[in-house]
Amino acid sequence: MIEGATGRWEIVIGLEVHAQVVSEAKLFSGASTAFGAEPNAQVSFVDAAMPGMLPVINETCVEQAVRTGLGLNAEINRHSVFDRKNYFYPDLPPNYQISQYKQPVVGEGMVTVDLEDGSVCEVGIERLHLEQDAGKSLHDQHPDATYVDLNRAGVALMEIVSKPDLRNADQAGAYIRKLRAILRYLGTCDGNMEQGSLRCDVNVSVRKPGESLGTRCEIKNVNSVRFVQQAIDYEARRQVDILEEGGEIEQETRLFDAERGVTRSMRSKEEAHDYRYFPDPDLLPLVLSEDYIEAIRADLPELPDQKKTRFVESLGLSEYDAGVLVTEKEVADFFERVADGRDAKTASNWVTGDLFGRLNDAGQGIAESPVSPENLGGLIDLMADGTLSGRLAKEVFDEMFTSGRPASAIVEERDLKQVSDTGEIESLVDTVISDNADKVEEYKAGKDKLFGFFVGQVMKASQGKANPKVVNDILREKLG
Amino acid sequence: MADLTHFTLSEARDGLRARDFSARELTEAHNAAIERARPLNAMALETAEHALSMADTADQRIAKGDGGLLEGVPLAIKDLFCTDGFRTTAGSHILDTFVPPYESTVTANLWREGAVMLGKANMDEFAMGSSNETSYFGPVENPWRRPGDNRPIVPGGSSGGSASIVAARAALAATGTDTGGSIRQPASFTGLVGLKPTYGRCSRWGIIAFASSLDQAGPLTRTVRDAAIMLSAMSGHDPKDSTSANLPVPNFEAVLGGDVKGLRVGIPSEYRMDGLPAEIDALWQQGIRWLEDAGAETREVDLPHTKYALPAYYIVAPAEASSNLARYDGVRYGLRVEGDDLIDMYERTRAEGFGAEVQRRVMIGTYVLSAGYYDAYYLQAQKVRTLIARDFQTAFEGVDVLLTPTAPSEAFATGDKSDDPIAMYFNDVFTVPASMAGLPGISVPAGLSQAGLPLGLQLIGKAFDEEMVLRVAEALEDAAEFNAEPDTWWETST
16 A cells, blocks of 8 residues: 555556576477577577477476476366467567467466565465567677577576565565576476576556546566565555556556666557567477376475475474475475484574674675584584583584584584583582582572572683583572 | 470489480580579579489489489579578578588488479578569579560579579479469469479478478479479478378379379469459460360359468568568577677678568558557458358369469569569459469460560469369460470570
């Protein structure tokens, strides 16, 4: 909702996410899809639209689309069709894009999105279809010429279209993050927005609550979650201002100017392309059998929602912690390796607490963690068997993070092993009691708070190595 | 030695195997004939040296006894088939410098079987035309002329160069492509056998696309047996063409030499159109009698949607062409005419690179796919196409093959119809329905018109039943005993 001069306005948002499919080869040619090659090093005759060349569907890409559809709880269409979308542009060699128009491979589905405040919203998926990516026009190589790099031309994209179910920028951001998590779990898109393997077109309209949908504007090619959110906020405010001044929204395509944080008109409805879609006569309809779909379904990995439920129900984690852990597959995997054979809550606390803290400070992701899950598990084991106190463990962890070495080696080297030998601790306790006779008097007179003082003194005398539990027990016994 | 250019393909093949003459001798004779035939303008590229080197390889293989189906047989290749290292133009200015770095599947199959390439045959630009007058390289002439009349006659199109060069006895056979009649109609105009196989029988990979859902490669030959041999070599499943049929290739020659006793031949009553010249109708009736005399039964069949086939074809084919030809934009290969900006460059390149007929069809195709017209034209035409296919299916429940005229007229004089596209499009009226249904069709030379020009009859078969089509074609060929040849006026012209 945004507050306008005439009252509150509801923002209605729908997203079209273009997700580059993880596959070795392109959608209709055998050329490689690897990122970062020399310009035009990965271009087949098909990609360059040489005369007489024909597209042949890459089965892997179809499988990835079906897998994604299943991961989005969506209907898989047994019969779908590839169409040609005709328009002229130098980065599109045949001057048509092979896409799916009226009959996409995946139909309606649903994504559950967790919001920051702990609430949940359901976002409908309208469809998912397969299409070819275009190449890249390079305008900065020559003062008065444009160069074209066709390495990306023909790479498979999944266009995932949401229903207009989103109502604010936060929801939109959470939806993209959730979608990205699902794609990564499925291994169907690496979700890397910087490299452009996940790109968003944002449809925004505004209306007074309860009214029918307003005229929408489409903001093209917004390439980060933050920009999507900025674009929505700017665009909604722009539309409200126009409407409140008595104007009308024109249906148009707009661009997001990331430097200035504004959207700008790109082309009006009148200037819109007439794409002249028609079924591609070079390709047969895509027909999927029940067995094919079921085989992919049987092979689906555990997805974030299922994993979260399991973490809560089987491992006893809180909803919140489970939610944090499953956001990224790598984190969830890391956690599971730490928790393997250990107390899950302890493992979760270490991962979401100390480890995340240090990683954030260092600006690193879980993949770059200097502490391996096995080493973090080793640290937890040393606490569990009483070798390390909580305090010592934190010290050891700090060193593990710095050096990358396992806990046991650090404990060994620095002789940090916790002392649990009652005889040894008893003598320390005796010394502390005799050295502080006055405090003992006060304690016995009822000043209970002093108990902590005695613990501290014993720990200090042990150079921190005494087992706190044993210290407590002996102190209580001796102080009566 | 007898003139080596007057053999049929099968005779030449047998002579090569028997070592009566060498592939080099055969090729030299054809190279010379091609050179003499230059006045026909049938070739877009002559590859005489390459032909000799292929012939030498063939001779070595024949000597070792391991020659292929077409070992040492010299052929002309329509300039729509991409040939590795040899200029391939589609008869267009926009590709007149294009040298493909790859070989079409069909020609690769021919070379695998030992065939020799004499050169690339001239054709209507992007296979759009029925008279071979739209080529950037100028019109092709039919070797046939009306007796006592020196006016040039068209060879039909779009495979006009292929037809002309085979009819002139300068190649033993040629490849053609047929989208709406582009093999069968030129065959009829030049006294040859022209076979359009079932859609999907031959791979389209490496053939420059006109209308992808209709284009199909096939042979132009002097006999039905030659067509069968060529088809065996050309066809086969190709994983690089998603529309290519994954079926075994029969030995088509093996079905020949039988008879047609008891076969049922359908005569589609809708093909008896108003304005059909009497001599065409008479030849058709003659064809019916020939097949009856050979023991076949004939019966009338109905193909009620026939009259919609031609208009629907001239929506579907241009629609696909408008998209297929979008790639010729001056950006990556072929002609580029510089302009003030990108759009200007596109416009100048395509305005200069494409001829009038291609531009006309690109515009028609763009129009019928446009928002607001798609449903009325393209979608409607696709529905008609379904109905046409159903008509044939129903008819084939009761008959084995259909007999019709190939074209509604004999070959006409150069320039006669070039200002009237509708009259030109009407050439395809009998060939287009089978194309729309994807069915195999063959034109067999059946006689001469009163003016002394060849006329063909067409047989249409069930999908992937080329064997039946060839069997009945042979019977027709035997009965017609067509053995007329054009006068070799071009040999003496200067």
